[in-house]
């Protein structure tokens with residue numbers, strides 16, 4: 001492709017509204033253009049990358065034995081009403097009406113449609129297992145779209161769904177997909193982690209996320225360098241250190257603490273350590289107030305708390321509820337005399353003489369001992385893991401990093417097949433319901449992840465496998481010069497040899513061409529300059545910066 005025929009308006013200055021490196025570089029290299037907040041057009045260069053990625057994903061899905069289909073993005077609401085998602089999905093779902101007033105949606109994911117297809121087709125256990133997939137646009141009405149392709153309203157996704165007769169068979173289908181994901185990301189040269197994830201509201205028996213490390217990631221990953229334990233924050237547990245014998249119980253004291261309601265203010269006021277303080281947080285679980293009690297310097301893990309309670313909805317209690325159950329201003333909740341169920345974090349078990357809220361404005365209690373002064377329903381792991389916690393597998397210190405989710409695999413079980421009445425006849429001739437798994441890759445988001453991991457100050461550094469072109473051919477010299485003629489011939493020879501070349505035939509200075517070459521970041525830059533008359537061109541590796549001189553023939557051979 002010749003630059004003179006290309007739609008490639010590269011930008012020198014930094015786009016003002018872009019924060020993520022990948023977003024900045026994709027705008028500057030004219031891969032994408034924002035149409036509205038969270039909605040992007042792919043320009044010629046960007047679309048070539050998207051198609052290449054799509055093809056890699058497709059190859060690995062096909063290799064794993066999955067069958068490609070294509071479902072609509074525009075879906076009538078009835079199936080989503082049957083599954084319940086029309087009601088529980090909330091504001092993230094794009095909803096619309098057709099001209100006769102029927103409800104439609106733009107698919108956020110397609111569990112319902114695949115289950116419906118299989119329900120229609122599936123008669124006998126002999127047809128199982130089967131895994132189907134599509135590469136299709138998905139829609140989510142993000143509250144705050146950001147970071148370009150990382151969080152947007154319309155994005156290309158590969159979603160696959162497996163249907164199996166037994167749990168063992170589901171495990172096999174799941175493992176095949178997992179292997180396909182490893183292969184896909186390894187082929188792209190991504191450095192990634194496969195982490196245990198929470199099953200969330202979808203239920204099911206297991207789930208893992210594929211994450212790439214990135215400072216702009218929106219998820220916390222907890223991992224161990226010694227044994228490869230890795231989990232996302234929602235799911236991460238930690239090894240419990242051996243407990244020392246409990247301290248002798250001291251008499252409960254009531255202490256005025258005017259104006260002190262944060263943990264920092266209390267520790268300063270009472271000159272104690274954060275681990276001597278226990279905070280009591282009031283929540284509403286399925287409409288009823290409950291309390292979580294944990295060390296002052298810890299964060300409650302709401303997913304763990306929710307799973308422990310087994311409730312559907314869990315949210316922090318609004319101030320008026322806190323005031324009503326504690327009879328005090330917000331910030332003074334405590335376990336003594338609190339008339340709602342209290343669930344304590346395991347770290348508090350056997351710890352005496354805690355500083356706690358007094359359920360009275362401007363009052364705290366010192367030397368609170370659970371069991372003597374108050375009771376709790378039970379002790380369980382309710383807090384978020386922190387850097388330095390013990391690995392639950394090998395006991396070494398855990399590490400924490402931010403990550404971007406680029407894939408998610410999930411054992412759904414019978415949730416959708418049951419709700420949508422998908423049945424078949426089993427070996428005994430009885431009706432049975434298949435087990436389901438679902439598997440997603442955010443294809444457009446993976447482009448952002450590749451760029452996040454492959455760039456320098458000058459621009460993108462594409463891995464060869466998904467680069468929009470392989471070679472950036474820069475001709476130095478005015479139109480009609482010997483250099484231009486030689487470059488034109490080299491361009492034709494490379495193209496004839498099947499090499500993807502972006503030929504910079506513009507009448508621009510060398511500096512401009514080299515800057516664009518670095519920004520666009522094709523793996524190889526070929527310069528045809530003064531030595532063109534001797535049949536010599538310069539070859540530069542974008543990643544290593546290595547430069548060598550080659551004859552035109554040798555260069556064509558090498559690039560092939």
Ligand SMILES: [Zn+2]
Nearest residue numbers: 224227391394
């Ligand atoms: Zn470990």
